[in-house]
Amino acid sequence: SKYSYVKSFEVDEKILPQVWIVVRLDGRCFSKFAEEHKLQKPNDERCLRLMEHSARKVLETFDECFFAYGQSDEFSFVLRKQTNIFNRRKSKILTCIVSLFTSAFVFYWKTFFNDVEMKYPPSFDGRVILYPSDQTLRDYLSWRQVDCHVNNQYNTCFWLLVQSGATPKEAYETLKGTYSDFKNELLFQKFGINYSHIEERFRKGSTLFKKPREDLVNPSKTVFEIVLTHEDIIKSEFWNKHSDLLSS
Amino acid sequence: SKYSYVKSFEVDEKILPQVWIVVRLDGRCFSKFAEEHKLQKPNDERCLRLMEHSARKVLETFDECFFAYGQSDEFSFVLRKQTNIFNRRKSKILTCIVSLFTSAFVFYWKTFFNDVEMKYPPSFDGRVILYPSDQTLRDYLSWRQVDCHVNNQYNTCFWLLVQSGATPKEAYETLKGTYSDFKNELLFQKFGINYSHIEERFRKGSTLFKKPREDLVNPSKTVFEIVLTHEDIIKSEFWNKHSDLLSS
Amino acid sequence: SKYSYVKSFEVDEKILPQVWIVVRLDGRCFSKFAEEHKLQKPNDERCLRLMEHSARKVLETFDECFFAYGQSDEFSFVLRKQTNIFNRRKSKILTCIVSLFTSAFVFYWKTFFNDVEMKYPPSFDGRVILYPSDQTLRDYLSWRQVDCHVNNQYNTCFWLLVQSGATPKEAYETLKGTYSDFKNELLFQKFGINYSHIEERFRKGSTLFKKPREDLVNPSKTVFEIVLTHEDIIKSEFWNKHSDLLSS
Amino acid sequence: SKYSYVKSFEVDEKILPQVWIVVRLDGRCFSKFAEEHKLQKPNDERCLRLMEHSARKVLETFDECFFAYGQSDEFSFVLRKQTNIFNRRKSKILTCIVSLFTSAFVFYWKTFFNDVEMKYPPSFDGRVILYPSDQTLRDYLSWRQVDCHVNNQYNTCFWLLVQSGATPKEAYETLKGTYSDFKNELLFQKFGINYSHIEERFRKGSTLFKKPREDLVNPSKTVFEIVLTHEDIIKSEFWNKHSDLLSS
Ligand SMILES: Nc1nc2c(ncn2[C@H]2C[C@H](O)[C@@H](COP(=O)(O)OP(=O)(O)OP(=O)(O)O)O2)c(=O)[nH]1
Ligand SMILES: Nc1nc2c(ncn2[C@H]2C[C@H](O)[C@@H](COP(=O)(O)OP(=O)(O)OP(=O)(O)O)O2)c(=O)[nH]1
Ligand SMILES: Nc1nc2c(ncn2[C@H]2C[C@H](O)[C@@H](COP(=O)(O)OP(=O)(O)OP(=O)(O)O)O2)c(=O)[nH]1
Ligand SMILES: Nc1nc2c(ncn2[C@H]2C[C@H](O)[C@@H](COP(=O)(O)OP(=O)(O)OP(=O)(O)O)O2)c(=O)[nH]1
Ligand SMILES: O=P(O)(O)OP(=O)(O)OP(=O)(O)O
Ligand SMILES: O=P(O)(O)OP(=O)(O)OP(=O)(O)O
Ligand SMILES: O=P(O)(O)OP(=O)(O)OP(=O)(O)O
Ligand SMILES: O=P(O)(O)OP(=O)(O)OP(=O)(O)O
Ligand SMILES: [Mg+2]
Ligand SMILES: [Mg+2]
Ligand SMILES: [Mg+2]
Ligand SMILES: [Mg+2]
Ligand SMILES: [Mg+2]
Numbered sequence: 001s002k003y004s005y006v007k008s009f010e011v012d013e014k015i016l017p018q019v020w021i022v023v024r025l026d027g028r029c030f031s032k033f034a035e036e037h038k039l040q041k042p043n044d045e046r047c048l049r050l051m052e053h054s055a056r057k058v059l060e061t062f063d064e065c066f067f068a069y070g071q072s073d074e075f076s077f078v079l080r081k082q083t084n085i086f087n088r089r090k091s092k093i094l095t096c097i098v099s100l101f102t103s104a105f106v107f108y109w110k111t112f113f114n115d116v117e118m119k120y121p122p123s124f125d126g127r128v129i130l131y132p133s134d135q136t137l138r139d140y141l142s143w144r145q146v147d148c149h150v151n152n153q154y155n156t157c158f159w160l161l162v163q164s165g166a167t168p169k170e171a172y173e174t175l176k177g178t179y180s181d182f183k184n185e186l187l188f189q190k191f192g193i194n195y196s197h198i199e200e201r202f203r204k205g206s207t208l209f210k211k212p213r214e215d216l217v218n219p220s221k222t223v224f225e226i227v228l229t230h231e232d233i234i235k236s237e238f239w240n241k242h243s244d245l246l247s248s
Numbered sequence: 249s250k251y252s253y254v255k256s257f258e259v260d261e262k263i264l265p266q267v268w269i270v271v272r273l274d275g276r277c278f279s280k281f282a283e284e285h286k287l288q289k290p291n292d293e294r295c296l297r298l299m300e301h302s303a304r305k306v307l308e309t310f311d312e313c314f315f316a317y318g319q320s321d322e323f324s325f326v327l328r329k330q331t332n333i334f335n336r337r338k339s340k341i342l343t344c345i346v347s348l349f350t351s352a353f354v355f356y357w358k359t360f361f362n363d364v365e366m367k368y369p370p371s372f373d374g375r376v377i378l379y380p381s382d383q384t385l386r387d388y389l390s391w392r393q394v395d396c397h398v399n400n401q402y403n404t405c406f407w408l409l410v411q412s413g414a415t416p417k418e419a420y421e422t423l424k425g426t427y428s429d430f431k432n433e434l435l436f437q438k439f440g441i442n443y444s445h446i447e448e449r450f451r452k453g454s455t456l457f458k459k460p461r462e463d464l465v466n467p468s469k470t471v472f473e474i475v476l477t478h479e480d481i482i483k484s485e486f487w488n489k490h491s492d493l494l495s496s
Numbered sequence: 497s498k499y500s501y502v503k504s505f506e507v508d509e510k511i512l513p514q515v516w517i518v519v520r521l522d523g524r525c526f527s528k529f530a531e532e533h534k535l536q537k538p539n540d541e542r543c544l545r546l547m548e549h550s551a552r553k554v555l556e557t558f559d560e561c562f563f564a565y566g567q568s569d570e571f572s573f574v575l576r577k578q579t580n581i582f583n584r585r586k587s588k589i590l591t592c593i594v595s596l597f598t599s600a601f602v603f604y605w606k607t608f609f610n611d612v613e614m615k616y617p618p619s620f621d622g623r624v625i626l627y628p629s630d631q632t633l634r635d636y637l638s639w640r641q642v643d644c645h646v647n648n649q650y651n652t653c654f655w656l657l658v659q660s661g662a663t664p665k666e667a668y669e670t671l672k673g674t675y676s677d678f679k680n681e682l683l684f685q686k687f688g689i690n691y692s693h694i695e696e697r698f699r700k701g702s703t704l705f706k707k708p709r710e711d712l713v714n715p716s717k718t719v720f721e722i723v724l725t726h727e728d729i730i731k732s733e734f735w736n737k738h739s740d741l742l743s744s
Numbered sequence: 745s746k747y748s749y750v751k752s753f754e755v756d757e758k759i760l761p762q763v764w765i766v767v768r769l770d771g772r773c774f775s776k777f778a779e780e781h782k783l784q785k786p787n788d789e790r791c792l793r794l795m796e797h798s799a800r801k802v803l804e805t806f807d808e809c810f811f812a813y814g815q816s817d818e819f820s821f822v823l824r825k826q827t828n829i830f831n832r833r834k835s836k837i838l839t840c841i842v843s844l845f846t847s848a849f850v851f852y853w854k855t856f857f858n859d860v861e862m863k864y865p866p867s868f869d870g871r872v873i874l875y876p877s878d879q880t881l882r883d884y885l886s887w888r889q890v891d892c893h894v895n896n897q898y899n900t901c902f903w904l905l906v907q908s909g910a911t912p913k914e915a916y917e918t919l920k921g922t923y924s925d926f927k928n929e930l931l932f933q934k935f936g937i938n939y940s941h942i943e944e945r946f947r948k949g950s951t952l953f954k955k956p957r958e959d960l961v962n963p964s965k966t967v968f969e970i971v972l973t974h975e976d977i978i979k980s981e982f983w984n985k986h987s988d989l990l991s992s
């Protein structure tokens with residue numbers, strides 16, 4: 001039609017070749033969402049499992065997405081450096097991942113939350129970030145896992161203090177400016193909790209990655225299994241153990 | 249932490265000031281989704297109403313989004329030219345709208361589809377398109393409404409032919425290269441259908457827009473009502489009638 | 497060759513259609529350049545004329561560039577909204593204009609500076625700025641002309657004070673925080689100068705634009721003459737007089 | 745002023761951190777420029793030396809530019825991966841380099857061309873290209889040097905054929921589709937020329953790079969010397985010899 005010239009106003013930025021593509025999404029106003037749905041504090045296992053499951057759907061759907069790391073209300077997806085998915089069109093990649101994750105989150109809610117009714121449709125923002133080297137990609141993931149640790153340690157202390165009778169303001173004052181060691185001590189002395197015995201899911205976040213395996217039916221073919229783990233991904237150990245990941 | 253330098257790799261493009269911002273989303277592989285969920289052909293009113301309802305949630309949530317037009321598995325949202333939403337960060341705007349729409353689509357599915365179970369989580373891609381003038385914005389919307397008309401007319405003929413015994417291939421051959429007039433004649437002669445009497449929702453698509461209204465409680469305040477309509481938005485009549493829309 | 501894959505790393509952003517394209521360039525470290533070449537203060541007519549001449553070469557070379565405005569060590573070029581020059585590739589447009597201007601500046605130096613030897617090669621930075629409407633384009637040009645006026649008035653006062661015996665620090669203190677009226681009074685009272693009688697080139701900057709004229713040889717063809725003027729381009733008068741400019 | 749809001753329309757893209765930044769410039773319509781100035785064919789040493797000298801000025805001016813490679817009417821500049829020059833603003837980096845190179849080319853023309861008058865101001869286009877790894881950067885430079893070789897070998901044959909009486913068309917036909925070996929044979933058999941004895945400047949192009957050297961006056965400081973060479977930069981030998989270059 002005579003209107004179709006407007007199509008020429010569409011421009012989808014092409015992502016630089018051979019850099020790691022990360023898509024991070026984050027729940028919008030999840031403080032409120034957690035409140036409204038009475039999520040357990042500081043961590044609600046059902047919610048974390050639902051996040052993991054939604055991330056798994058992304059990995060299943062997009063061959064080129066081989067790694068994901070999540071914690072709290074966020075998830076980061078990594079695409080192979082060499083991928084040519086959607087011709088490396090930035091908005092297309094970004095929206096397809098964010099939309100599928102969101103959809104899965106709502107769709108599988110009842111599987112994880114049973115009786116708890118979802119009150120309104122939650123949503124996630126998303127962004128594409130490019131990392132030119134293995135080092136910067138690993139530093140990115142380390143950044144997120146450190147964030148997980150720091151927040152979780154703080155929140156664990158905070159809510160235990162509150163549960164034990166402190167007002168939020170008092171709990172806040174107790175923890176203000178304190179170091180990691182202090183918080184560990186506090187947990188141990190006051191609550192008899194060894195922080196390192198807390199669930200790994202809470203302390204380390206959730207890592208999903210694709211592990212190649214020989215196809216039993218067709219041995220010349222490689223199939224990928226999606227593995228979920230809650231280990232340290234900052235140290236080299238993890239990456240050495242799964243050395244195929246960054247060479248992909 | 250020593251890793252936080254990686255944050256500096258994030259760059260969210262800022263959208264040029266004072267241009268119309270359009271976000272169009274489109275169902276991914278909806279041919280398959282329609283098939284799997286046995287959607288009515290060529291138009292499934294439940295699905296269109298669900299799309300409209302999801303679009304309404306976007307308009308309700310984002311003050312700055314004042315207009316939406318949808319048809320088939322797509323919806324376009326228009327943001328005020330002067331908006332400063334999210335500081336005009338492109339990816340943030342794009343993902344927040346696409347994610348909320350997706351979420352609403354899954355969340356409200358059962359309201360429109362009752363007994364029909366959703367089989368798997370659907371998703372939508374999205375893109376931002378900028379239009380520098382009222383004329384180009386209107387041409388964009390006209391482009392989508394012409395597309396609605398052309399596809400709907402074709403699909404109506406096609407499925408009637410198939411229902412009346414033709415194979416898909418035969419139906420395709422019958423319609424190949426024919427003009428609008430021919431199709432209208434065919435509908436009338438063969439099926440006794442006056443195309444212009446077909447539901448407006450199918451022929452014109454769905455337009456949602458915000459209509460200002462004096463707040464009854466607080467007369468100095470303007471409140472907005474979201475209006476759903478299925479009229480022609482190509483001709484000037486619509487825009488003259490709602491002259492505040494483009495001056496927003 | 498096996499290396500040619502690297503070409504795919506080249507991406508030249510395409511400029512949005514139908515917006516005004518402005519290229520502004522600005523002399524790098526022209527304070528030092530002016531000092532080293534003993535340019536007259538506050539304005540050196542030879543330098544301004546050389547700038548104008550270089551700008552003229554840009555207008556002569558690029559059909560699509562129909563307007564330029566310059567002052568001090570800067571020049572802004574405007575390209576037709578509808579231009580398809582270099583397929584609207586941003587870096588190509590930007591560098592071709594900046595490079596040609598620079599080249600002309602060095603090449604024609606001796607024409608304007610005769611005996612004054614150029615001591616080292618000067619250079620200019622450049623940027624592309626997009627304006628979606630006539631109003632924003634005019635506001636841009638007004639911004640530059642106001643800048644010309646404000647700086648010129650200040651510099652005129654400043655250098656007259658210094659010439660009449662003040663130290664630069666004293667001149668600075670005298671002018672700090674003063675308004676336009678004060679400066680006009682100062683010029684008049686102290687130096688007997690009516691600011692509005694100062695050369696228009698200094699007060700208003702330099703405007704170059706293409707004026708259509710019937711080709712005497714071939715009357716059906718339009719040829720363009722490049723006009724140089726030093727008038728007010730903030731008020732509508734100029735634009736009404738040359739109403740073809742913004743409709744181009 | 746009330747117009748200064750237009751400044752907000754300026755956006756200078758920030759270049760991704762930690763990638764190699766290449767700026768390549770290329771003479772505009774140098775076929776014509778070579779013709780008009782009667783440059784020697786296929787290579788004019790004066791012109792190549794002027795290009796080298798202009799590139800040297802760029803390296804002298806920008807600390808962060810440590811490597812340049814040129815051939816024919818083009819030059820590529822490489823900036824340190826870690827550079828924060830101009831806050832990595834793309835257009836600023838691009839135009840400053842292109843403008844300075846152009847300026848130097850015109851300014852130093854007479855030093856290299858003596859009596860030959862420059863007839864009109866030449867110009868250069870420019871582009872920024874990003875390479876995320878050492879390998880892709882080296883492949884880029886190899887691509888340019890292979891291009892130098894292929895063009896030079898072809899042009900050498902072509903002009904010798906023409907000088908020896910062939911029409912351009914005949915020379916073209918003789919060379920069409922032939923391989924490197926054939927051309928070497930032709931040079932040797934017909935013109936007694938051993939291609940590998942031709943000047944290295946013509947066969948290998950021009951490489952300029954910064955070599956660190958202890959400052960004689962202040963031994964704790966490193967100074968950089970700019971080295972010009974015409975060697976192979978495809979093989980690893982060069983990069984091993986100057987191993988500091990890519991670790992910069
Ligand atoms: N109770 C509870 N809250 C959680 C859980 N996971 C995340 N949250 C809450 C805690 C935080 O307030 C919030 C995540 O922080 P954000 O910085 O993403 O803030 P929020 O989503 O509220 O705002 P945003 O829209 O992202 O700027 O989600 C959980 O498992 N249990
Ligand atoms: N039966 C039925 N099908 C519909 C309805 N609305 C949309 N569809 C189907 C018809 C088309 O095959 C499809 C929309 O066309 P698209 O060009 O968006 O293709 P599709 O979504 O399959 O692929 P895509 O991922 O967008 O490239 O959705 C409906 O109401 N009823
Ligand atoms: N004496 C004299 N100086 C002039 C003339 N035109 C421009 N200039 C000088 C005055 C200012 O110091 C300078 C222009 O100001 P800018 O803000 O562009 O600063 P400058 O070029 O020094 O630094 P930049 O590299 O642009 O950040 O050029 C002139 O005609 N005569
Ligand atoms: N005679 C002669 N010609 C040269 C020399 N160096 C470069 N040239 C000419 C040969 C080529 O025609 C031209 C470079 O090729 P390009 O592909 O850059 O084409 P050109 O600059 O004409 O057009 P462009 O504006 O870059 O698209 O410059 C030289 O040393 N001697
Ligand atoms: O969906 P279209 O027709 O706008 O085209 P596209 O987005 O360029 O293609 P695709 O949907 O395949 O991404
Ligand atoms: O958009 P916001 O407010 O979440 O801000 P942000 O710049 O995205 O910050 P963060 O990465 O901390 O969510
Ligand atoms: O000069 P090339 O071959 O890199 O190609 P281009 O830049 O895409 O084309 P042009 O020189 O015509 O702008
Ligand atoms: O690059 P600079 O320092 O000139 O800074 P700028 O942001 O370009 O500022 P201006 O437009 O004032 O020259
Ligand atoms: Mg955020
Ligand atoms: Mg959040
Ligand atoms: Mg969060
Ligand atoms: Mg599509
Ligand atoms: Mg679709």
Ligand SMILES: [Mg+2]
Pocket residue numbers: 274275320321322
């Ligand atoms: Mg569609």
Ligand SMILES: [Mg+2]
Pocket residue numbers: 522
């Ligand atoms: Mg500046």
Ligand SMILES: [Mg+2]
Pocket residue numbers: 522523524525526569
């Ligand atoms: Mg300057």
Ligand SMILES: [Mg+2]
Pocket residue numbers: 522523568569570
């Ligand atoms: Mg200036």
Ligand SMILES: [Mg+2]
Pocket residue numbers: 770
């Ligand atoms: Mg070129």
Ligand SMILES: [Mg+2]
Pocket residue numbers: 770771772773774817
């Ligand atoms: Mg060239």
Ligand SMILES: [Mg+2]
Pocket residue numbers: 770771816817818
């Ligand atoms: Mg060339």
